[in-house]
Amino acid sequence: MLKKTDTSNFRYFLNVVDCQQACPAHTPVPEYIRLISDRKYTESYMLNWESNVFPGILGRVCDRPCEPACRRGRVEEEPVAICRLKRVAADNKEDIKSYLPIIPSDKNGKHIALIGAGPASLTVARDLLPMGYKITLFDREEKAGGMMRTQIPAFRLPETVLEEELDLILDMGLKTCFGEGISSMKSLLDEKYDAIFVGTGAPLGRELKIPGRDEAGDHLSIGIDWLSSVAFGHTKKIEKRVIVLGGGNTAMDCCRTARRLGGKQVKVVVRSSLEAMKASPWEKTDAMAEDVELIGNHKPLEFVMREGKFVGVLFEEVQSHYDDDGKRTLIDTGNTVLMECDKVLIAIGQDTAFPWIERDIGIDFNQWDQPVLEEASLQASIPKLFFGGDAAFGPKNIITAVAHGHKAAISIDLFCQGKDPVAERPVSDFNLVSQKMGIHEWSYHNKIKQDVRYAVPHMDRKQAIKQLASEVELGYDEEMALAEASRCLNCDIHTVFSESICIECSACEDICPVDCINFLKVDDEVEQVSDERVLSQLRVSDINPQQEILISAPLKTGQLMIKDEDMCLHCGLCAERCPTGAWDMKKFTLKDLKATIL
Numbered sequence: 001m002l003k004k005t006d007t008s009n010f011r012y013f014l015n016v017v018d019c020q021q022a023c024p025a026h027t028p029v030p031e032y033i034r035l036i037s038d039r040k041y042t043e044s045y046m047l048n049w050e051s052n053v054f055p056g057i058l059g060r061v062c063d064r065p066c067e068p069a070c071r072r073g074r075v076e077e078e079p080v081a082i083c084r085l086k087r088v089a090a091d092n093k094e095d096i097k098s099y100l101p102i103i104p105s106d107k108n109g110k111h112i113a114l115i116g117a118g119p120a121s122l123t124v125a126r127d128l129l130p131m132g133y134k135i136t137l138f139d140r141e142e143k144a145g146g147m148m149r150t151q152i153p154a155f156r157l158p159e160t161v162l163e164e165e166l167d168l169i170l171d172m173g174l175k176t177c178f179g180e181g182i183s184s185m186k187s188l189l190d191e192k193y194d195a196i197f198v199g200t201g202a203p204l205g206r207e208l209k210i211p212g213r214d215e216a217g218d219h220l221s222i223g224i225d226w227l228s229s230v231a232f233g234h235t236k237k238i239e240k241r242v243i244v245l246g247g248g249n250t251a252m253d254c255c256r257t258a259r260r261l262g263g264k265q266v267k268v269v270v271r272s273s274l275e276a277m278k279a280s281p282w283e284k285t286d287a288m289a290e291d292v293e294l295i296g297n298h299k300p301l302e303f304v305m306r307e308g309k310f311v312g313v314l315f316e317e318v319q320s321h322y323d324d325d326g327k328r329t330l331i332d333t334g335n336t337v338l339m340e341c342d343k344v345l346i347a348i349g350q351d352t353a354f355p356w357i358e359r360d361i362g363i364d365f366n367q368w369d370q371p372v373l374e375e376a377s378l379q380a381s382i383p384k385l386f387f388g389g390d391a392a393f394g395p396k397n398i399i400t401a402v403a404h405g406h407k408a409a410i411s412i413d414l415f416c417q418g419k420d421p422v423a424e425r426p427v428s429d430f431n432l433v434s435q436k437m438g439i440h441e442w443s444y445h446n447k448i449k450q451d452v453r454y455a456v457p458h459m460d461r462k463q464a465i466k467q468l469a470s471e472v473e474l475g476y477d478e479e480m481a482l483a484e485a486s487r488c489l490n491c492d493i494h495t496v497f498s499e500s501i502c503i504e505c506s507a508c509e510d511i512c513p514v515d516c517i518n519f520l521k522v523d524d525e526v527e528q529v530s531d532e533r534v535l536s537q538l539r540v541s542d543i544n545p546q547q548e549i550l551i552s553a554p555l556k557t558g559q560l561m562i563k564d565e566d567m568c569l570h571c572g573l574c575a576e577r578c579p580t581g582a583w584d585m586k587k588f589t590l591k592d593l594k595a596t597i598l
Contacts, residue, residue, distance in 0.1 A: 001524045002534070002560060004553045010430040010596065013588040016548055016565045017492045019082060022069035024403035026596050027051040028589070029066055029082055030492040034444060036088055037485040039478075044089035046099045051593055052086075053123050053169075053402050054148075056161045059087025060473065061152055063249070063280060063397040071489050075569065078453035080487045084473075088481040090161075101130035103173045108132035110416045113193040114174075115139075115182050118146020119398050120199035120389030122169045123405025124412065127594070131413060135174040136193075140181030144170060146201050147390075148398060150228040151250065153257050154469040185357040195384045195412045198371075199401070202390035204353040208245065208346050212303030216344070219310040220303065223254045223347030230257055230468075239342030240264040243313055245300060246347030247277035252284065254345045255292045259465045267293045267339065269300070269313070271330055273320050286472070289458075290465050299330060304338060312340035350395045370394065376598075377411040377421035378404060386411055406594040428592040435493055435585045442585055444490055446572045454484045490570050492588045497561060499552050502582035504559060508574035515539035516567035517574060519559045529562065540567055 006012065014021050019029040027048060035044035048055035062083050070079030110133050114121040117139035125135050143149060144166045148157065170176060182188055188196060205222035207213070213220065223246065229235040242263040244255045247270035258266050268287065270277055274296040277284065288294060298315040305311065317335040320328050352370055357363060364372040364381040371380050371387050378386050388404030390396060411421035435443045457474040458464070464472045476484060509517045520537045528534075529549050535541040543549070547566035554560060575583040590596055 002522055002526055002529065002551055002562075005549065005551045007550075010428055010588075010590060012548060013430065013432070013492075013494055014590070014596065016494060016568075017588065018069040018071055019066040019080075020492065022065045023052070024065065024400045024597070025051045025053075025406065026403075026590070026593055027066070028492065028593070030488055030490050031587075031589075032089060033080070033082070033085055033485050033488045034490070036085055037445065037482060037488075039482075041089050041092035042094045042096060042099070045093040046096060048086055048089060049096075049168075051402075051406075052399060053126055053405070054119065054165050054398065055086050056090035056165050057148060057157060058398060059083060059085075059090050060161070060471075061148075061157050062086075062399055065399070071491050071569070072487055074567075076450075076452065080489075081453055081456070081476075081484050084456050084476060085481065085485055088476055088485075091475055092478070100168070100172075103129050104132045106132065107134050110134065110194040111136070111192065112412060112416075113138065113188060113191075113196045115188075115196065115198045116146060116200035116389075116391065117141070117144035117176075117178070118199050118201050118389060118401060119148060120391070120401040120405040120408070121146075121197060122166065123402045124197050124199070124388070124409045125172065125174050126169050127406060127409035128412065129169075129172045129174060133413075133416075136177060137174050138177045138180050138182055140179065142179050144176070144178070146199075147224075150231050151224050151253065153227065153230070153253050155256070155260065155464065155467070155472050156253070158469070158471050181356070183356050185354075185363070186361045189361065189382070189385075193384070194416050195386065197408055197412065198385070198387045198391050199389045199405070200352075200354075200391045202350040202352045202395040204351045205346065206349040206351060208300065208348060210300055210302055212305055215305045216303040216310050219342065220344045220346060223250050223345045224350060226345055227253060227257065230261070235261070237262045241341040242266045242343045242345065243339060243341040244268045244345045244347055245313075246270065246349070247272060247279055248347065248349070249279050249283050250350075251345075251347040252279045252287050254347050255287050256290055256465075257468070258343075258345065259290050259292065260468045263343075265293075265341075266291075267295055267341075269295045269298050269315065269339065271297070271299045271318060272328070273297055276320065276328070289461050298337070299332075301336065303344070310342070312338055313344060314338050350390070352391055352394060354391075368394070374422060376425065377414075378408045379411055379415070379421055383415065403597050407597050410594060426592055426595040428590050428595040430591060431589045432494065432496060432586040433589070435587055442493075442572055444493060444587075445486065446490065446493075446570075446585070448489065448569065448571055449483075449486045451483060451487055453487070454480050493570055493572075493585050494588055495550075495563065495568060495570065495572075495574060496584050496586045497550065497552055497563070498582050498584070499555055499561070501580045502552075502555055502561070503580055504555055504557055505579065507577045507579065508583055509539075511573045511577045513571065513573065514567045514569055516564040518562045518564075519555075520562055521558065522560050534562070538562070538564070540564060 073079040238261040302314040389401035544566040550563040552561035
């Protein structure tokens with residue numbers, strides 16, 4: 001028999017709020033967008049700051065895992081501009097000092113060391129400092145920020161924005177030791193720290209060992225090292241003909257930076273097809289708009305030298321073949337092409353590197369030379385040691401590093417209290433609050449706008465490539481921001497059903513614009529909605545197995561109410577039409593958002 005859906009756990013409702021679920025830090029996206037719609041920019045910023053810690057930074061450079069998940073993309077081509085609306089809150093906020101947590105002068109007696117001043121470590125500091133922890137932060141660089149400072153160009157992330165959000169944490173009272181790289185984990189463990197967090201990122205750019213690598217010398221540079229050199233002002237120009245090897249976002253940053261430093265003919269060459277490139281679609285669009293040529297299906301064979309001079313890169317054309325599991329194999333065609341250039345930037349990936357961690361002190365490493373961690377707590381084989389960000393499982397992105405920081409902070413706090421960071425982790429509760437303001441009125445704007453996504457204004461491209469530090473994206477003005485915010489479908493406001501007062505009139509079924517509500521007679525022996533005896537009765541039978549199905553208890557007639565959450569637009573028409581109030585629109589709020597991070 002089909003069982004009533006268990007909605008007692010927050011996971012059910014979180015999984016329906018696709019954007020929030022897709023965010024590694026579970027940022028409450030619809031709520032902060034509603035605050036923007038009400039011009040409450042400061043409140044929206046602080047809601048973001050609580051979860052993603054760097055709203056101004058991430059509002060510009062986040063990888064946006066939330067946007068492909070956005071339910072708006074199911075009714076039209078483009079999702080809500082979630083990321084760029086985050087920037088709106090950051091750009092329009094007022095003074096937030098009064099909103100920041102109070103740091104107790106009386107400490108709790110526990111001292112934590114943070115290694116690396118990137119987003120993961122700074123998030124740990126942001127969470128633990130208000131709890132009375134004493135924190136010392138080490139970084140080999142002279143300034144905080146990690147890869148946010150060294151690998152993201154200023155034309156995407158202005159230094160003023162970076163500094164402002166870093167200072168919010170650095171000014172919370174931690175001790176900073178910049179320009180002091182840790183050379184021995186053994187020595188650090190011997191010091192009287194109660195716990196140590198490692199957030200050193202993935203600082204090692206991958207090499208490309210093909211013939212001619214050594215002979216080409218200075219004509220070749222590792223992409224992340226080159227970007228860092230540009231960021232710190234050591235590199236101020238580049239040769240006219242540039243090839244960037246690699247198809248990720250680092251490659252996009254390399255090619256666009258090369259254009260600004262004098263590259264006239266800049267090409268990005270990848271083994272895969274252009275469609276399969278790892279770079280975000282908007283990054284590829286921005287690169288091509290700045291006259292960067294993207295070339296797919298070419299595998300580098302050799303760095304070519306002639307009479308002691310560097311000539312360029314020899315490639316073989318390849319074809320991508322995918323098996324039934326989607327695994328790609330490159331098939332050589334035998335056709336080769338020489339692409340002449342003066343400079344090659346190698347951006348084919350990054351790896352973690354721990355030369356300063358001795359291998360005989362009890363820390364377990366896996367076959368990829370990464371620390372073996374308890375996934376739920378990020379705790380290493382030495383109990384007082386925790387890892388996070390790219391240092392934990394390899395390169396990801398800023399928002400994942402932030403999520404790791406929250407997760408590790410919980411673990412460190414539990415460990416310092418003598419508790420088990422896995423078995424005794426907190427579990428979040430949640431609230432569902434009715435949005436009724438009257439019989440047919442709600443406390444939020446539930447009218448669905450048909451507007452297509454609003455494009456973010458950019459500065460003139462010809463001017464942009466002449467200025468290394470001028471931000472290319474100008475951001476939304478208020479009128480555009482409010483219009484874009486109104487495209488949000490308020491997915492955190494759920495349709496909640498009460499069987500006891502339903503009279504089975506089917507008014508909700510009739511008015512639903514996407515046919516997601518069904519009243520069905522189901523045989524007792526049926527156990528799954530995917531059973532053909534159920535599917536054949538559904539108004540829309542194309543079930544998404546990754547999304548929730550709301551199944552009621554048997555109603556008075558023995559029917560079941562079955563609602564497909566994947567189809568639902570959260571428009572509230574069912575609740576407006578219901579004559580008994582069996583349907584209600586209730587806002588979902590997590591009580592301990594950080595405890596929900598897996």
